[in-house]
Structures are given as C-alpha cells and as structure tokens.
Amino acid sequence: MRDSEFERLVPDAERGGGGMSNRSTLTSTELIWRAAFTRLRDLGFILRDRYSPEWVPSWVKEGFDDAWLEERDFLWGSYDDGIAIEHATTLDATRASDGLVCAIQMKPPEAESLPILRFLARPEVINDPRNHACPVLAEVPLDEWTPARVVVYPLARDWRLPPMRLVADALQFCDQLLEGLSFLHEHNIAHRDIAARNIMMDPSALFPHGVNPLATFTRIPVPEMKPKYDRVDVYSQMRYWFIDFGLSTMFASKAERKLVIWEGGPRDMPECLELDAQGEMQPNRPYDAFKADMWSLGKLLGRYFASSIPELQPLISAMTAPSPDSRPDCATALRAFRTIAHELPRRRLLRGIPNAVQLDWQPWSGADAMSQAMFNWVDYWRCAGKFWWRGTPLLVGGASEIRR
Structure with a gap:
C-alpha cells in the first residue's frame, strides 16, 4: 500500500485541512492521535497538550471562548493548542528520554515505504555521509491491537x-x-x-x-x-x-x-x-x-x-x-x-x-x-x-x- 492511499483512509486527511476553525474541537483525524496519546507516552513520545485525553483549551482556562478568539486574528498562533494539524499521519512529539523534539508518522504495516526506510536506517547506510534521506530514529508498532507502525524522525x-x-x-x-x-x-x-x-x-x-x-x-x-x-x-x-x-x-x-x-x-x-x-x-x-x-x-x-x-x-x-x-x-x-x-x-x-x-x-x-x-x-x-x-x-x- 502506498502511504498516500493510507492517508485517504484517514478522515480529514486532505493536505491543508488543519487550521484555526473549531479550535476547541478535534477533527476526526486528530481523534486518532488522541486515542494513541497514552500508548505513545508509554513508548516514550509525548504529544502536544491538544491531544491529551484531559486537554482543556488554554484560552478556555483564561476565561475566553472560541468566538472571542476568532474575532482577534492578531492572536493567531498565540495559542498553539488551538492549531489543528494539516497532515493526517504526521505530528510533532517530544522524546521523553532527552527532551528531543521530533516528528512521528503513522504508516500501515504494508506500506511500500517501510522496507526503504528500514534499509536507509541500517547503521552502515545511515552513517554514510552521502546519505541525505531524513534519518529514521526509531520504528515501533503502535500497539498489539493496531497494525499501524510509528516511524520517528528528527524534526526537520x-x-x-x-x-x-x-x-x-x-x-x-x-x-x-x-x-x-x-x-x-x-x-x-x-x-x-x-x-x-x-x-x-x-x-x-x-x-x-x-x-x-x-x-x-x-x-x-x-x-x-x-x-x-x-x-x-x-x-x-x-x-x-x-x-x-x-x-x-x-x-x-x-x-x-x-x-x-x-x-x-x-x-x-x-x-x-x-x-x-x-x-x-x-x-x-x-x-x-x-x-x-x-x-x-x-x-x-x-x-x-x-x-x-x-x-x-x-x-x-x-x-x-x-x-x-x-x-x-x-x-x-x-x-x-x-x-x-x-x-x-x-x-x-x-x-x-x-x-x-x-x-x-x-x-x-x-x-x-x-x-x-x-x-x-x-x-x-x-x-x-x-x-x-x-x-x-x-x-x-x-x-x-x-x-x-
């Protein structure tokens, strides 16, 4: 399966679909990341607060609502937990062991890119100075019930x-x-x-x-x-x-x-x-x-x-x-x-x-x-x-x- 085909299976996966509307409501795509939040934390990768099951929007904590925020365009970006993702299968995370900010990507287990990424991640290949593929830091199964694989890259x-x-x-x-x-x-x-x-x-x-x-x-x-x-x-x-x-x-x-x-x-x-x-x-x-x-x-x-x-x-x-x-x-x-x-x-x-x-x-x-x-x-x-x-x-x- 091509990665692009997998993205089409994920709701709201169109590029550019993220944004500032419905700030306090997660898209169906983002709900997948929320469902994976605890498992990824157990694997050592912490997602942004927006995807925590206990998330309360930061502007709500300050006493404001979505309508107030939408009327103030100059505050775009001031509340980063109000920004939805634009790519269904890729998100930033923090590696708990050392605080490294990285990118994580969900892939189907049959993705045709996985054998290529695994080859490029071999020690003798990844350490070759001529290799200019974004390095893979880790590849792990999401959990024993979900077939998706999680691939971790440095933040680019x-x-x-x-x-x-x-x-x-x-x-x-x-x-x-x-x-x-x-x-x-x-x-x-x-x-x-x-x-x-x-x-x-x-x-x-x-x-x-x-x-x-x-x-x-x-x-x-x-x-x-x-x-x-x-x-x-x-x-x-x-x-x-x-x-x-x-x-x-x-x-x-x-x-x-x-x-x-x-x-x-x-x-x-x-x-x-x-x-x-x-x-x-x-x-x-x-x-x-x-x-x-x-x-x-x-x-x-x-x-x-x-x-x-x-x-x-x-x-x-x-x-x-x-x-x-x-x-x-x-x-x-x-x-x-x-x-x-x-x-x-x-x-x-x-x-x-x-x-x-x-x-x-x-x-x-x-x-x-x-x-x-x-x-x-x-x-x-x-x-x-x-x-x-x-x-x-x-x-x-x-x-x-x-x-x-």
Whole structure:
C-alpha cells in the first residue's frame, strides 16, 4: 500500500485541512492521535497538550471562548493548542528520554515505504555521509491491537526558511541534493516525488536553541525566534534531507530495474504523457523512474537557481532533456556540477539569489514589497560580508574537494 492511499483512509486527511476553525474541537483525524496519546507516552513520545485525553483549551482556562478568539486574528498562533494539524499521519512529539523534539508518522504495516526506510536506517547506510534521506530514529508498532507502525524522525524544517542569500548557499544545497539522489540511485532506490515540499533541512545548525515545531506542521504564522546563525556561519553543519518516500520504489539490483507507472507526484515528464480519449495529456505511459528523478530535480534546480547561476543552465538542460535517454545519470550529473562549482571565481559565489519564499508563497506588493526588498538587501550584504572577509570555503564535494 502506498502511504498516500493510507492517508485517504484517514478522515480529514486532505493536505491543508488543519487550521484555526473549531479550535476547541478535534477533527476526526486528530481523534486518532488522541486515542494513541497514552500508548505513545508509554513508548516514550509525548504529544502536544491538544491531544491529551484531559486537554482543556488554554484560552478556555483564561476565561475566553472560541468566538472571542476568532474575532482577534492578531492572536493567531498565540495559542498553539488551538492549531489543528494539516497532515493526517504526521505530528510533532517530544522524546521523553532527552527532551528531543521530533516528528512521528503513522504508516500501515504494508506500506511500500517501510522496507526503504528500514534499509536507509541500517547503521552502515545511515552513517554514510552521502546519505541525505531524513534519518529514521526509531520504528515501533503502535500497539498489539493496531497494525499501524510509528516511524520517528528528527524534526526537520522547510529548506526555504530562512531564505538562502548567496550563490554559495545554493551551491551547497544543490551539491547535497545531487549527492543524496546519486546515493539513492546507487542503491536502486528511485524517489519518484522530488519537489520543493519534499526537501527539508536540519534546523539545529541555524537554530541551536530549537524551533517552534508548528512552523513545520502548519502554514499558520506562529511565534518563532529568529535564527541565531546564517548559513554562511555554519556551512559545515548544514544538512539537507529528502523526505516522503511514500511513492518511492526500490529494486533488488540494477539488473532488475523495470519501468513503472505514474502513481502520484510530478506528472509532467514528457516520456510518460499520452493523449487520452478527451484529447488531454495524461501520465499513462510506463517510464524509467530514475530518469524521471533527474527530470524532477533538474526542474527544481532550474526554478530556483537558473537565473542567478547561469553556469548551471547547460547541466539543468541536460537533466530536463525531453528524451530520457539524453539525460545523464545522477552520478555523472554530480561530477559535472562539482566541476562547474569549483571553476566559479570566488566573486561569483557572492551573488545574490531570489528569495524562494517570495517565489512560492508570498508575492508581496506595494509597501510590503518595498520593505521586504529592503530586508532582503540588508540580509544579503550581511551574509556577503561574512563570506568575503572570513574567507569562508565553498563546501561542495568531499573534504578533499573543498576550495577556499
């Protein structure tokens, strides 16, 4: 069973279904987490107060009701126990043994992603520095009566928050994605759902004192501390991860790879499209999942970085060639990328890049656009100054390839 199929079996599982309405009433999805609260606590994972069987809304304790809170939009996020989850099967929790805030995910026991996650969690695999899959901390059965499995991950954060500022930031990001995908392909794993939403970062380098986990699980503005560091301060600690292996496929060997059919994720690969009876293009043709991964990653890199790093355009064009046979494999693309990156003059690493938040979520206008442009400008020059005056090395490739 695909993870996406399991989500459809859970009521109210649509993405974006969480929010601020009915603050004091749990959705049917959330009732599942409430039912699991005690068992998860026994396993050593504490959910937020909202999911405790004894929960009383914090604003009710203060003498207010839902109507009072709904009339005051400026308080959105002030009462974190009033925010419903947006993803039916994933939630934040605190590990009781050490206070680590993590993410937990429910999966059906027959989920096709579980064997892949178990393989990637093997000691010799999880400790390989080329492995850029979000690490699995634990996998446990929910209880002896419920077949669902609980998978535990470190809390991750969207890679776009805070925005990258320098070409040097982007090159490290691209390098880790190409290296991570090459590692997956080397082990005959095709991700099949590469998109901006399925790439995260380890926030601990930028936010050593932690982040508000609700920033990961909802788009509702929540109170947060600013990052203590910029990427340029902590290049050696930055880690970017692939997540969501719900559509992924693992083959026993390279010789046993075969074509797949589209089951979800990106659907614009030209090799899988054909006209249906209504004359519309549909992803109905079998295709090579590994070549499709190259297409998806090339599209992502092109969207965010082609304009600011034109030197990457030939590689991006090759990765997104209409014919899959013309696309390089990921190991070849990684070598080509590192050659390009190391040939860039140092001054080129200081160029600014577009704010990905503006590209995807917040197309500011008017006074907001002017203030955001000023913020971007100040932020850029602060990061550029650090990079130049400190002589920060470009962390692309292995230790032997680092260039100052």
